[in-house]
Amino acid sequence: MGARSGPRLIATAGSDQKCALALEAGAAHAINYRREDFAARVREITGGQGVKVVYDSVGLDTFEGSLNSLAPFGLLVSFGNASGFAPPVPLGHLAAKGSLYVTRPTLFTHLATREATQAMADDLFARVLAGDIKIRAEQRYALNQIQQAHRDLEARSTVGSGVLLV
Known part of the structure; x- marks a missing residue:
């Protein structure tokens, strides 16, 4: 981007x-x-x-x-x-x-109204669909690995996004 x-x-x-x-x-x-x-x-x-x-x-x-x-x-x-x-x-x-x-800044200040939240979500998804933003799921955790997922996040050992599989 x-x-x-x-x-x-x-x-x-x-x-x-x-x-x-x-x-x-x-x-x-x-x-x-x-x-x-x-x-x-x-x-x-x-x-x-x-x-x-x-x-x-x-x-x-x-x-x-x-x-x-x-x-x-x-x-x-x-x-x-x-x-x-x-x-x-x-x-x-x-x-x-x-x-x-x-x-x-805080996230909740930016998400104060439904309209503002929807506008930001619309902008994000438009950029993802246009290929301007690539979402990479580098880590995948089964639901029974949720504790490990939290430990990895807290240790700052993750790269990119993580996905919890249910």
Whole structure:
């Protein structure tokens, strides 16, 4: 989707397998943040400029690097905490790093009305049907493996989507 919609996407992930998946999905670059200082690599890729927006689903392990990847007036969208909650950020810290913006959206705010939910679902399914978004079910679990599925999710050892078979 990213390559077609204009922006050059730089992905970060915690494993080489997840980086490969990001590249396959259209990212221009993929950086394994467990092996490399991704903020420094983002600066290198952007000629020292940084990026306009970072979407961070990881939280604690990547939050500071995400801030350090931003260009002046950049926006950090912190929407997950897979590695733990992001730390509190003093407002002066955002000023010193280039007048940055940070937001923490929640799914339920976006799903507040049936109409908004339906519009988002319609958009998603239209993109899937058009081939812009590919849904990959990398893990399959039988119903009696539900505990293992939860352990795998909590351990962040899954890649892509998982399917529970009943």
